[in-house]
């Protein structure tokens with residue numbers, strides 16, 4: 001295993017103790033995996049979260065509103081016995097044997113009732129370390145600096161005309177050790193940073209209008225406190241202020257059928273709801289029916305379904321750097337990879353795990369899937385990993401900048417920032433409301449539009465994709481609160497998306 005350590009300073013007992021504890025823990029985990037295997041387990045994985053810290057700060061109307069730091073640690077044991085899984089998690093590693101016995105017993109009991117034994121597709125085993133590229137680790141930044149950054153980022157939104165304004169920043173910091181009975185042994189140090197801005201006010205009709213902004217990432221840089229000083233990514237307060245003022249007196253979105261140009265935040269939502277959730281293999285297999293819903297996609301559609309126009313290329317990409325959807329390896333030890341979900345408009349693959357691809361192959365009566373998509377993820381050590389989005393990206397195209405796309409548009413609307421969303425439970429259709437719209441006539445923006453909405457059926461909508469922005473329009477958007485599973489798990493992930501145009505879309509309904 002590649003472990004990089006800097007030599008401790010003289011008499012640095014804390015450091016030596018910490019190192020000793022980590023090595024003792026690893027020995028304990030390896031011993032426990034061997035013991036469970038001897039007791040009949042056909043597969044075991046153990047995830048230990050040595051550190052799991054969430055730190056969030058928010059401001060309201062120029063004042064610090066909320067500060068919270070949550071520090072957790074613990075471990076989860078997953079055991080496969082006679083075709084059934086058992087899972088148990090606890091906090092103190094000294095209870096590892098007790099938790100393992102509970103997981104094994106649960107698997108033994110379940111195996112008496114299981115109809116189709118669970119199998120896991122083969123994977124490559126790795127002994128490796130993954131670390132999020134970070135320049136200024138949030139842990140090393142004094143709280144007073146975090147508070148002053150929070151307040152300064154929101155200050156351009158202070159305005160007498162607004163009801164409220166404010167923001168939130170969040171830092172997530174994890175140290176994870178993973179080992180399984182097949183020989184994989186991984187350590188991960190993961191950092192995520194989120195930031196949101198908002199301002200709201202009453203419009204000329206007394207209706208509430210709001211503008212918000214979410215921090216995106218640049219895959220070629222790093223993730224840390226430095227993200228909050230990057231002008232390109234974070235200084236959006238003045239823009240939001242101006243846009244909210246325009247929105248308050250703007251005309252309402254009229255009902256019509258026209259071209260729709262989605263900016264990055266809307267493209268991220270569109271991709272998330274109608275590509276991401278629709279292509280989770282467990283949903284396609286029917287596992288989420290009683291909670292998040294199913295999918296209009298059938299296994300028989302793979303390799304054939306014309307999901308979108310030929311300009312649509314989409315990936316489940318576990319390798320996108322600097323994204324909250326990238327952890328190096330998923331939670332069953334599969335190395336992050338780039339899986340092409342849709343190629344030139346045709347459906348190719350799904351978001352999958354080692355278990356779901358075997359079950360899909362059995363139902364399809366063929367080995368369509370040759371490996372896991374590397375997208376089996378858990379919210380934390382105390383949750384069972386399930387099929388989850390990592391980075392569901394849309395590849396950029398060759399249709400130029402946003403300005404180029406506007407110039408090519410005769411009658412359309414530019415839409416940005418989700419306000420509300422309603423989606424068919426099988427992701428077959430959708431209706432989204434946006435915070436702001438900009439009407440485009442004959443290649444130019446004519447005015448801001450209030451209460452803009454659009455709707456569509458997922459497949460005809462993606463088939464109407466007729467302009468895909470070039471690389472300069474591509475942005476890595478972050479999602480911090482995607483819910484799925486029973487018990488519910490909230491996951492962090494990414495969407496790298498370009499600006500796109502769709503033709504003949506119903507707006508204002």
Ligand SMILES: [Zn+2]
Pocket residue numbers: 272277481482483
């Ligand atoms: Zn979601």
